[in-house]
Amino acid sequence: xxxxxxxxxxxxxxxxxxxxxxxxxxxxxxxxxxxxxxxxxxxxxxxxxxxxxxxxxxxxxxxxxxxxxxxxxxxxxxxxxxxxxxxxxxxxxxxxxxxxxxxxxxxxxxxxxxxxxxxxxxxxxxxxxxxxxxxxxxxxxxxxxxxxxxxxxxxxxxxxxxxxxxxxxxxxxxxxxxxxxxxxxxxxxxxxxxxxxxxxxxxxxxxxxxxxxxxxxxxxxxxxxxxxxxxxxxxxxxxxxxxxxxxxxxxxxxxxxxxxxxxxxxxxxxxxxxxxxxxxxxxxxxxxxxxxxxxxxxxxxxxxxxxxxxxxxxxxxxxxxxxxxxxxxxxxxxxxxxxxxxxxxxxxxxxxxxxxxxxxxxxxxxxxxxxxxxxxxxxxxxxxxxxxxxxxxxxxxxxxxxxxxxxxxxxxxxxxxxxxxxx
Amino acid sequence: xxxxxxxxxxxxxxxxxxxxxxxxxxxxxxxxxxxxxxxxxxxxxxxxxxxxxxxxxxxxxxxxxxxxxxxxxxxxxxxxxxxxxxxxxxxxxxxxxxxxxxxxxxxxxxxxxxxxxxxxxxxxxxxxxxxxxxxx
Numbered sequence: 138x139x140x141x142x143x144x145x146x147x148x149x150x151x152x153x154x155x156x157x158x159x160x161x162x163x164x165x166x167x168x169x170x171x172x173x174x175x176x177x178x179x180x181x182x183x184x185x186x187x188x189x190x191x192x193x194x195x196x197x198x199x200x201x202x203x204x205x206x207x208x209x210x211x212x213x214x215x216x217x218x219x220x221x222x223x224x225x226x227x228x229x230x231x232x233x234x235x236x237x238x239x240x241x242x243x244x245x246x247x248x249x250x251x252x253x254x255x256x257x258x259x260x261x262x263x264x265x266x267x268x269x270x271x272x273x274x275x276x277x278x279x280x281x282x283x284x285x286x287x288x289x290x291x292x293x294x295x296x297x298x299x300x301x302x303x304x305x306x307x308x309x310x311x312x313x314x315x316x317x318x319x320x321x322x323x324x325x326x327x328x329x330x331x332x333x334x335x336x337x338x339x340x341x342x343x344x345x346x347x348x349x350x351x352x353x354x355x356x357x358x359x360x361x362x363x364x365x366x367x368x369x370x371x372x373x374x375x376x377x378x379x380x381x382x383x384x385x386x387x388x389x390x391x392x393x394x395x396x397x398x399x400x401x402x403x404x405x406x407x408x409x410x411x412x413x414x415x416x417x418x419x420x421x422x423x424x425x426x427x428x429x430x431x432x433x434x435x436x437x438x439x440x441x442x443x444x445x446x447x448x449x450x451x452x453x454x455x456x457x458x459x460x461x462x463x464x465x466x467x468x469x470x471x472x473x474x475x476x477x478x479x480x481x482x483x484x485x486x487x488x489x490x491x492x493x494x495x496x497x498x499x500x501x502x503x504x505x506x507x508x509x510x511x512x513x514x515x516x517x518x519x520x521x522x523x524x525x526x527x528x529x530x531x532x533x534x535x536x537x538x539x540x541x542x543x544x545x546x547x548x549x550x551x552x553x554x555x556x557x558x559x560x
Numbered sequence: 561x562x563x564x565x566x567x568x569x570x571x572x573x574x575x576x577x578x579x580x581x582x583x584x585x586x587x588x589x590x591x592x593x594x595x596x597x598x599x600x601x602x603x604x605x606x607x608x609x610x611x612x613x614x615x616x617x618x619x620x621x622x623x624x625x626x627x628x629x630x631x632x633x634x635x636x637x638x639x640x641x642x643x644x645x646x647x648x649x650x651x652x653x654x655x656x657x658x659x660x661x662x663x664x665x666x667x668x669x670x671x672x673x674x675x676x677x678x679x680x681x682x683x684x685x686x687x688x689x690x691x692x693x694x695x696x
Contacts, residue, residue: 497622498596498624498663498664499565515597528620
């Protein structure tokens with residue numbers, strides 16, 4: 138089944154009313170230093186619509202109970218809501234079955250689960266794990282640890298000057314043999330680059346190499362179809378897609394999950410426990426030891442409802458339009474350098490920049506004085522910073538509620554910083 | 561709210577006083593703030609009465625870290641080592657002026673931390689101070 142015939146359709150803005158969207162986010166009414174909050178740190182976490190906040194409120198006020206085991210009414214209600222959330226997420230990314238959706242704390246835990254469980258059984262002495270120079274630390278460090286433990290090696294795919302993966306590196310590493318896993322980000326959290334996962338997965342699979350995709354910056358922003366992409370694992374976080382913090386997802390192909398050992402063990406994930414041995418439930422329950430973040434999962438379900446109602450194709454279109462506006466507006470600022478692809482078609486709404494020799498932290502502090510929230514620093518991607526030859530960048534990242542007016546405020550504030558620093 | 565990016569800060573950042581290195585410093589220390597990538601090195605030359613006869617800083621990073629380091633060099637020049645040891649973070653912050661967020665305080669106080677690391681390691685066992693540098 139393919140719900141999204143075109144993963145990135147070209148134009149579709151009908152029915153998207155950004156002012157109505159903004160009305161759903163109470164925090165956007167806040168003022169900082171007497172000015173409206175301009176929130177442009179969406180790559181770090183998104184704001185929450187009232188629909189999600191109310192779903193959490195309803196759970197705690199009306200049917201808070203542990204799931205599965207209670208035979209009483211509110212436990213049943215909680216179980217239904219929790220499993221509904223799993224179904225909604227499966228539908229969102231077009232998984233074959235809800236059992237392919239494992240609830241975890243976030244992208245980081247999702248990748249750690251895959252590394253510990255799948256990695257430990259499938260990567261051995263002399264094998265390789267292929268990563269890219271644009272990965273977030275969360276998609277580097279778990280693999281470094283695994284490689285050290287197993288005597289495996291890491292191979293890195295480089296990037297071009299414009300911030301695109303070097304496809305010849307992928308090919309060369311695969312040709313060298315014994316690459317068991319390609320762990321790659323879908324959208325760079327620094328450069329905004331959208332990587333061609335479908336093509337990369339097709340090539341890797343020819344060599345028997347599995348593919349894990351870091352979807353932290355893609356799942357919130359565009360339609361994702363895991364069957365179309367044909368990735369083996371997809372990791373993402375709820376809090377970057379209008380959901381609560383503390384909840385995220387590891388998607389895994391069912392046939393892989395069935396062969397995998399548990400990640401953590403204890404309550405709820407077992408079938409039978411005897412004094413000296415235990416048997417485990419089927420996926421996904423096998424991987425959800427203890428009481429999980431029930432409220433978080435239900436809140437994420439509400440976030441998925443919210444995004445589905447807006448339609449992620451519209452969200453992607455809106456992101457692209459605003460990104461285009463940001464790139465053009467920042468491009469007019471004298472002495473300013475933007476990192477990553479210049480074509481809004483091939484990038485997400487994460488825009489990193491530096492203004493002449495103004496340090497990113499000074500820039501972010503000056504923007505904060507004007508009520509504008511951006512991120513500055515290495516963005517948990519130190520190898521990429523090294524590759525770019527910078528200590529830090531300022532990063533503005535947009536989402537479904539950002540407007541061109543807000544971008545004008547951003548650019549005005551960047552220009553003010555330029556004047557103060559006499560650029 | 562007054563901006564921390566005053567003309568004075570920008571002047572010290574663009575035209576740092578006492579930036580560079582000394583040929584034969586008795587005190588030399590270096591540290592960095594890994595979060596920001598700010599790096600500061602402080603060097604002090606002492607005369608026979610343990611007064612600071614010359615001082616230099618070197619480093620790279622944001623305007624706050626570099627300007628405050630330069631201001632600090634002016635503050636310590638000619639002072640007795642005991643006085644240098646007792647410089648408080650409030651003194652530095654009042655020199656900088658303006659409001660700083662908790663994260664940016666680390667930038668503002670990096671040079672003072674480096675200075676104290678240098679002074680304490682020079683004084684070594686003679687030092688009786690139990691000042692906690694992690695407070696900086």
